Amino acid sequence: MSDLTVFAQTYAEARGKFLDAARAAGARLIAYEHAEGKGPAGEPLFLDAALVGPADASHVFTVASGTHGIEGFPGSAAQTTWLRGKAKLPADTAVLLLHANNPWGFAHKTRTTEDNVDLNRNFVNFAQPRPMNAGYEEVHPHVTPDEWNDASIAGIFRWLDGFRARVGEKAFSDAFNGGQYAHQDGIFYGGARPQWANGAFRRAVKEHLGHARKVSFMDLHTGIGPYGDHIYLCFHPEGSPARERARSWWGERAVNLQGVTHKKLATYSGVIIDAFAEMLPQAEVTSIVVEYGTRPREEMQRASMLQRWLRFNGAKDPARAKKLQADYEAAFYPLEPDWRRNVLEQSRDFLARGVAGIAAS
Numbered sequence: 001m002s003d004l005t006v007f008a009q010t011y012a013e014a015r016g017k018f019l020d021a022a023r024a025a026g027a028r029l030i031a032y033e034h035a036e037g038k039g040p041a042g043e044p045l046f047l048d049a050a051l052v053g054p055a056d057a058s059h060v061f062t063v064a065s066g067t068h069g070i071e072g073f074p075g076s077a078a079q080t081t082w083l084r085g086k087a088k089l090p091a092d093t094a095v096l097l098l099h100a101n102n103p104w105g106f107a108h109k110t111r112t113t114e115d116n117v118d119l120n121r122n123f124v125n126f127a128q129p130r131p132m133n134a135g136y137e138e139v140h141p142h143v144t145p146d147e148w149n150d151a152s153i154a155g156i157f158r159w160l161d162g163f164r165a166r167v168g169e170k171a172f173s174d175a176f177n178g179g180q181y182a183h184q185d186g187i188f189y190g191g192a193r194p195q196w197a198n199g200a201f202r203r204a205v206k207e208h209l210g211h212a213r214k215v216s217f218m219d220l221h222t223g224i225g226p227y228g229d230h231i232y233l234c235f236h237p238e239g240s241p242a243r244e245r246a247r248s249w250w251g252e253r254a255v256n257l258q259g260v261t262h263k264k265l266a267t268y269s270g271v272i273i274d275a276f277a278e279m280l281p282q283a284e285v286t287s288i289v290v291e292y293g294t295r296p297r298e299e300m301q302r303a304s305m306l307q308r309w310l311r312f313n314g315a316k317d318p319a320r321a322k323k324l325q326a327d328y329e330a331a332f333y334p335l336e337p338d339w340r341r342n343v344l345e346q347s348r349d350f351l352a353r354g355v356a357g358i359a360a361s
């Protein structure tokens with residue numbers, strides 16, 4: 001039976017449940033306190049790392065939540081459930097849980113960081129010119145309305161439909177959500193500098209995984225996929241040993257895009273799983289993104305645009321912004337008990353597969 005009390009209403013509550021479960025499981029805990037941001041009530045924010053198993057294990061399964069802030073709620077519930085039901089780990093194997101990669105977004109119930117940066121586009125090399133996204137330049141004025149109402153939304157989607165018909169699905173995805181580095185007030189903005197959360201993640205990875213030889217990284221997200229199910233995104237190249245490992249651990253669906261609600265995936269810039277692999281050149285790395293599905297793609301696109309409208313225009317009409325915020329939250333963190341039960345049951349299975357996979361690799 002799934003215990004739905006692991007699902008929290010606030011970041012602080014989620015963190016408390018996670019830390020309690022981690023202590024009870026005998027985890028080694030390190031907290032990285034946010035140096036630049038606080039929660040909505042002025043509370044401190046942390047990336048928390050919980051290591052279960054031997055600190056010098058050469059096989060480590062890493063599971064992260066909250067790279068996209070608000071998506072941390074279901075991810076945190078899955079991590080806490082795993083800690084509560086933790087089975088004995090195989091020899092020379094550890095599990096590293098990273099709780100709240102973007103704690104500011106988690107606490108403020110939004111996707112982005114304190115600078116409106118999408119942390120999962122922020123891991124670019126800032127010593128070099130930032131990637132250009134010519135398609136986004138065209139999209140930007142159409143997806144950043146001053147007014148948010150039925151007429152403005154209908155107008156946006158009419159324009160987007162025409163744009164998609166003109167450029168095709170792949171160029172549409174690249175433009176819309178591949179990541180852009182030119183408009184701080186836009187969507188899928190990758191930033192002008194590494195975010196605090198970027199540095200904290202790098203410290204945690206170095207401190208806990210510098211010695212490991214076989215490492216897996218699972219990044220838990222929400223929003224792509226059918227409601228009540230989960231999907232996998234594997235970015236290892238076709239035919240690579242890493243892709244074959246993912247297939248053997250999680251099955252064919254780990255690599256065949258089963259259930260993915262995007263007709264074509266964007267080529268993403270600056271994603272965290274790439275940074276993870278680059279930081280661990282000594283290790284054999286198997287990375288996978290898991291997305292808990294919620295709503296159809298068009299509704300999630302609307303949510304992305306609503307997020308930036310709330311951020312930059314919401315203060316004009318606080319009562320309305322509050323209602324719209326609730327709808328935004330439900331798009332990433334559904335309230336329905338059946339959805340939440342599915343998250344926990346499915347997570348139990350794919351986390352167990354990850355542990356077994358890394359132990360046997």
Ligand SMILES: [Zn+2]
Nearest residue numbers: 068071221222
């Ligand atoms: Zn996400």
